[in-house]
Amino acid sequence: AQSVSQHNHHVILSEAASLELGCNYSYGGTVNLFWYVQYPGQHLQLLLKYFSGDPLVKGIKGFEAEFIKSKFSFNLRKPSVQWSDTAEYFCAVKDSSYKLIFGSGTRLLVRP
Amino acid sequence: DAGITQSPRHKVTETGTPVTLRCHQTENHRYMYWYRQDPGHGLRLIHYSYGVKDTDKGEVSDGYSVSRSKTEDFLLTLESATSSQTSVYFCAISESRTGADTQYFGPGTRLTVL
Numbered sequence A: 001a002q003s004v005s006q007h008n009h010h011v012i013l014s015e016a017a018s019l020e021l022g023c024n025y026s027y028g029g030t031v032n033l034f035w036y037v038q039y040p041g042q043h044l045q046l047l048l049k050y051f052s053g054d055p056l057v058k059g060i061k062g063f064e065a066e067f068i069k070s071k072f073s074f075n076l077r078k079p080s081v082q083w084s085d086t087a088e089y090f091c092a093v094k095d096s097s098y099k100l101i102f103g104s105g106t107r108l109l110v111r112p
Numbered sequence B: 001d002a003g004i005t006q007s008p009r010h011k012v013t014e015t016g017t018p019v020t021l022r023c024h025q026t027e028n029h030r031y032m033y034w035y036r037q038d039p040g041h042g043l044r045l046i047h048y049s050y051g052v053k054d055t056d057k058g059e060v061s062d063g064y065s066v067s068r069s070k071t072e073d074f075l076l077t078l079e080s081a082t083s084s085q086t087s088v089y090f091c092a093i094s095e096s097r098t099g100a101d102t103q104y105f106g107p108g109t110r111l112t113v114l
Helices: none
Strands: A010-014 A019-021 A032-038 A044-050 A056-058 A064-068 A073-078 A087-094 A100-102 A106-111 B004-007 B010-013 B019-025 B031-038 B042-051 B054-057 B064-070 B073-078 B087-094 B109-113
Touching (some): A010 A019, A019 A106, A032 A064, A032 A073, A044 A056, A087 B042, B004 B087, B019 B087, B042 B073, B054 B064, B073 B087
Parallel strands (some): A010 A106, B010 B109
Antiparallel strands (some): A019 A073, A032 A044, A056 A064, A064 A073, B019 B073, B031 B087, B042 B054, B087 B109
């Protein structure tokens, strides 16, 4: 069965630092990839998604992610984080079963 | 934000009691989902529905049942709650199940089983 790995469980950064959160999925074929964000006390919101075309996907709030098929990866990046980016970030994969499989999440703390 | 509400938002109950959580949507989306969120596990699918009276099991369905008598409502029932079901429960909706389709999440219900 498909699985998703987020290797960084906790990340602490200072404001203006660059961010990269890793996401790997277990096997190939046609996949659709998502990053969701959960701000403290809130529900999950979609940051960005990839389903075809340009492997570099731009999302909301200055986030982007790059799909590298050969590495089964979909890493999330932001060049300069803000205190308001403090949240938990979830990578998710949808394969031919059409079920959305989530990673375990990465908690990001941005220090002012 | 997608028009999804969940009730109750918080509940504390005792082991062995039945519990029903409600998800209500105003988007007229065909698909509805129940997930649970636990530390270190992300979100895991409990059950989903692909239409009125049409439901199927997800990854962690044991101990849970669901019903969907109207397009807008999807109920999750714990017939006899256990402490292992203490979790945050999220409802989600989507227009379809194709790969590119996005699931939108509700605000969550925090359930504590003592």
